[in-house]
Amino acid sequence: MEMEEIYENIDEVSFESSKPSVNEKALQVSNRGLHGAVILLGLFCGFLMVGLISLGVHSAGLSSAKANLTKSLQISDNKILSLINHLGASYIQISNLTEGRARLNITLNNVRQELERLRAEKPCGKGWKRFGGSCYFLSNDIASWKTGRNYCRNSGGDLVIVNSKEEQKFIAGFKRGSWIGLSDQEKEGIWKWVDGSPLTLSFWTPGQPNNGANKPVLGQQNCGEIFSKGTWNDVSCNNELHWICEKDN
Numbered sequence: 001m002e003m004e005e006i007y008e009n010i011d012e013v014s015f016e017s018s019k020p021s022v023n024e025k026a027l028q029v030s031n032r033g034l035h036g037a038v039i040l041l042g043l044f045c046g047f048l049m050v051g052l053i054s055l056g057v058h059s060a061g062l063s064s065a066k067a068n069l070t071k072s073l074q075i076s077d078n079k080i081l082s083l084i085n086h087l088g089a090s091y092i093q094i095s096n097l098t099e100g101r102a103r104l105n106i107t108l109n110n111v112r113q114e115l116e117r118l119r120a121e122k123p124c125g126k127g128w129k130r131f132g133g134s135c136y137f138l139s140n141d142i143a144s145w146k147t148g149r150n151y152c153r154n155s156g157g158d159l160v161i162v163n164s165k166e167e168q169k170f171i172a173g174f175k176r177g178s179w180i181g182l183s184d185q186e187k188e189g190i191w192k193w194v195d196g197s198p199l200t201l202s203f204w205t206p207g208q209p210n211n212g213a214n215k216p217v218l219g220q221q222n223c224g225e226i227f228s229k230g231t232w233n234d235v236s237c238n239n240e241l242h243w244i245c246e247k248d249n
């Protein structure tokens with residue numbers, strides 16, 4: 001009887017041992033979980049490795065790009081520095097040129113003043129009067145416009161050309177009816193000075209020039225005179241008047 005109980009116990013024991021206990025099941029589940037975790041960890045490590053390698057490659061690329069950028073910046077810095085130096089040199093050159101020009105202007109003004117002084121000292125010749133840079137001659141004789149002009153040309157000048165109000169005022173000061181270097185002989189109504197220049201500044205007497213007002217007795221009026229009162233008139237070139245010459249000093 002005792003033996004039977006022992007066997008029964010043995011059977012119970014062996015039966016119980018062949019079945020996994022709750023703890024063993026938990027352990028088995030835990031082992032499987034661990035296994036899975038190890039695999040996941042391995043995969044994670046693998047990915048991490050790949051990531052690190054990629055990061056290393058990328059980092060190497062960045063370093064190379066940074067080096068290139070630094071080099072480019074250095075070259076740009078050098079160029080800017082060179083440009084600044086160049087601009088500085090140009091500025092100095094411009095300053096020197098400006099100063100040089102100012103000095104030349106002063107010299108030129110001095111030369112002009114000296115020339116004016118020398119001209120003022122140089123006599124115009126007997127019977128001639130100076131005004132500005134020219135000499136003027138008022139004839140005592142009277143003659144036609146052409147004869148008066150020939151006299152002036154033989155003296156190194158020509159009949160007077162009025163270039164300014166001041167010059168007009170000066171010759172009006174002679175207060176004598178005289179020929180001036182003005183005519184419309186080439187084309188009626190087109191007045192020109194003896195040097196061929198057109199008339200731009202005039203001091204005609206009101207109503208003049210009238211080309212003789214179509215009166216046959218007066219004929220064509222193609223030559224310019226200055227009245228003793230100072231204003232101008234057109235008159236026949238064959239009339240006989242005093243004349244005013246002008247020549248450079």
Ligand SMILES: [Ca+2]
Binds near residue numbers: 134161163246
């Ligand atoms: Ca003149």
Ligand SMILES: [Ca+2]
Binds near residue numbers: 189211222
């Ligand atoms: Ca005329």
Ligand SMILES: [Ca+2]
Binds near residue numbers: 221
């Ligand atoms: Ca007239």
